Amino acid sequence: MKNLSIFFFALILLASACKKEDAVTPAETPLASFFADSTVKTGTKFTNSTFYEFGQRFQVSxxxxxxxxxxxxxxxxxxxxxxxxxxxxxxIGQKTVEQTTSNIQVWGDITPLALVANKQYFISYLSNNWNTFNPKTGATFSYPIVKGNVVLLSYAYSSSTSGALPKYPATEDKTYIAGFVDFTFLPD
Structure with missing residues (x-):
């Protein structure tokens, strides 16, 4: 009986250890989280003859x-x-995604791209149509904006042309954000 009790005790410990290791860290989509925030309002829809490369400078904590x-x-x-x-x-990473329905978030899987804590990165996309996002109160967004383990540092854009090679967005603006580009981040 004693051996049977020890066996079941060991089995319970082993099972609980497996559950702890199987815990999954939730994926973060920082820009979707930010745009859904109560401090942000969706502004105007634009379609333009000029293309822009625009997005967010960020780092991960x-x-x-x-x-x-x-x-x-x-x-x-x-x-x-x-x-x-x-x-x-x-x-350092790139993906072409196809959106078949207006204003529906679409995703493309990429080979996992490792990010270093506190190093700055930028995510951008090329488009001639976009929605704007504005602060609900005040005239500017207050950076840094923290969403989970991602810290948004600024919005920026650069004018471009259809089919152009990627062009680093250099003009920063805090009064609005154009476009909705996002990534899925899995912290270690």
Whole structure:
């Protein structure tokens, strides 16, 4: 009887240890979380003859990886999403995603892209149509904006052309955000 009790006790300990290891860290979609925030209002829809590369400069407070890139635009189409290394202004990740329905978030899986804590990155996409987002109160967004383990540092854009190579967005603006580009982040 004593051996049977020890066996069941060991089995229970083993089972509880497995459950702790199987815990899944929830994925974070920081820009979707921010745009759904009560401090943000959706503004005007734009369609323009000029294309722009626009997005957000960010860093993560905990190392992890990006596994998906996505957009949500007013007009269905194919969109290129880019992750940049801010220090070198070079592309470190890229995905083309196709959106078939207006204003529906679409995602594309990528080979997991490791991010270093407290290093700056930028996510952008190229488009000639977008929604704007504005602060509900005040004239500017107050950066940094913390959403989970992601810290949004600024919005920026650069004018471009259809089909152009990625162009690092250099003009920062705090009064609005154009476009809805996002990523899925899994902290380590």
């Amino acid at each position: 905990k190392a992890g990886k990006i596994t998906k890139l996505g957009v949500r635009t007013p007009t269905p189409g194919t969109y290129r999403v880019v992750i940049w290394d801010v220090d070198t202004k070079t592309v």
